[in-house]
Amino acid sequence: MNLNRITFDQNIMGGKPCIRGMRITVGTIVGLIAAGHSYDEILKAYPYLETEDLRQALSYAAWRAEEIDIPVVFS
Known part of the structure; x- marks a missing residue:
């Protein structure tokens, strides 16, 4: 899966994708x-976004x- 448009940066939105x-x-976007x-409504509201x-x-x-998520248990 190529998700090259999803970025993570601690200085942008606290590191959220x-x-x-x-x-x-x-x-x-998902919300x-x-x-x-x-899609058309979202792209109109956020013109810097693209369909991809x-x-x-x-x-x-x-x-x-x-x-x-698998919890790590230390014994």
Whole structure:
């Protein structure tokens, strides 16, 4: 999976996954789509985004949802 538009930087949005180093998080994009906004509406509201940014945000969120966290237990 190529997610080259998803970036992480501790100095931008506290290290949350963002789109191309900008101050727009994957969570914001996914939330807008979940609220029923179309790609066209989102792209109009955020003209610096591209369709591929939205696709990768959804792909990243789906990948994260499938991850399994395994606690490390020290004895």
